[in-house]
Amino acid sequence: MAEYSLTIIIPTFNETDNIENIIEAVFGVMENSGINAEILVVDDDSGDGTVEKVKELQINHSGLHLVVRESDHGLSQSVAEGFGRAKADIIQVIDADFSHPVEMIPKFYRAIKDSGYDVVMGSRYAKGGDIKNWPLKRRIISLGATFFGRILFPEITDPVSGFFSLKKSVLKNAVLKPRGYKILMEVLGKGNWSSFKEIPFVFKDREEGESKLKLGTMADYICQCIDIGLYALYHHETNVWKEWKKVFKFGLVGISGIFVNTGILYALTEYAGFYYLFSSFFAIEASIITNFILNDFWTFEGGQKSRMRQKWRRLISFQVVSVIGVIINMAVLFLLTEYFGLWYIFSNIAGIIVAFLWNFFVNRNLTWKLNIQ
Ligand code: GDD
Ligand code: MN
Numbered sequence: 001m002a003e004y005s006l007t008i009i010i011p012t013f014n015e016t017d018n019i020e021n022i023i024e025a026v027f028g029v030m031e032n033s034g035i036n037a038e039i040l041v042v043d044d045d046s047g048d049g050t051v052e053k054v055k056e057l058q059i060n061h062s063g064l065h066l067v068v069r070e071s072d073h074g075l076s077q078s079v080a081e082g083f084g085r086a087k088a089d090i091i092q093v094i095d096a097d098f099s100h101p102v103e104m105i106p107k108f109y110r111a112i113k114d115s116g117y118d119v120v121m122g123s124r125y126a127k128g129g130d131i132k133n134w135p136l137k138r139r140i141i142s143l144g145a146t147f148f149g150r151i152l153f154p155e156i157t158d159p160v161s162g163f164f165s166l167k168k169s170v171l172k173n174a175v176l177k178p179r180g181y182k183i184l185m186e187v188l189g190k191g192n193w194s195s196f197k198e199i200p201f202v203f204k205d206r207e208e209g210e211s212k213l214k215l216g217t218m219a220d221y222i223c224q225c226i227d228i229g230l231y232a233l234y235h236h237e238t239n240v241w242k243e244w245k246k247v248f249k250f251g252l253v254g255i256s257g258i259f260v261n262t263g264i265l266y267a268l269t270e271y272a273g274f275y276y277l278f279s280s281f282f283a284i285e286a287s288i289i290t291n292f293i294l295n296d297f298w299t300f301e302g303g304q305k306s307r308m309r310q311k312w313r314r315l316i317s318f319q320v321v322s323v324i325g326v327i328i329n330m331a332v333l334f335l336l337t338e339y340f341g342l343w344y345i346f347s348n349i350a351g352i353i354v355a356f357l358w359n360f361f362v363n364r365n366l367t368w369k370l371n372i373q
Contacts, residue, residue: 002089004087006037007040013050023061030105035105038065077178121156130202177224257287260291264279264283318367329351
């Protein structure tokens, strides 16, 4: 039996205005809900009295623990260090500045303890979630960041949330490379999890002190996304690898379509005596249909049952996306050749790549969007 059933990690840097209130608020919520929790404050050696305040509070709270870090300053690094020191099997991460509603912690805990989810995330972008007090600039930056995150985790609306909980076992064997602000992305990209739940919440920006997010964190973030994508190529137990598999399968199906297309074009022209452009129309249509069937049963298998009724809608959606894909391919071919003077064969390869990305992402997120929740 572990000493605690929940470890709540609070990363801090210069939080003297908030630290006492947040610790008391969290312990209050834990007491009311009967959860035996420890709080683990991971501080980056704040010079403003945060550390002293925590030490003072430790006198009255035996479940209050403190780590003061002296090197490798950073939010993600601090949270990762907290993971390593957590005594309980379930871990919660929250900000010190009351941006995350502490009264929701028991809900996160129950979702793991009782319902068995591996990861539970507070989402600002799920239905019912919101952000208060954010200037337009920050909203735009955040939406951009979320967009990249969603390429890696299409089902997750807020993969960069700082408010989340997880089973400690998710981190077993995961080689985290924490940097920047987005430790949740690291956990999702490298951890071993299969189920997740998102809980909408309203993010309230800090009332005391200032946000420490800087623009340079954006560059870090893009490197982090690329790193997670590459990590998945070597670690096939991750969820990002499952996405890669879909990309590869979709590509193989596309190649099979070339054979169907060519075969029918040849057969109709040579044996049925059709005019070749007329044959081509049927050849393209036939390859769209075989591609659809293969993608439906193979590339995007799973979650099939919940979608069964909408098979015709999926086919129509795939058809429309494919036709737009052909137009995109031709438009790129035309533009690069006519205006950039590229050899038409190279222009066409670029067109194929752009059309492939279009086809994959739109079909992935529209045609075969899973009916989760
Ligand atoms: N140990 C440590 N080291 N803690 C830090 C550091 C650091 O370098 N920088 C910030 N923190 C702590 C703060 O003290 C606070 O408790 C929490 O991390 C969040 O920092 P803020 O500076 O208030 O973050 P924010 O409001 O801009 O960002 C929030 O939104 C992001 C998503 O857009 C946070 O919730 C992030 O966790 C989240 O990723
Ligand atoms: Mn904040």
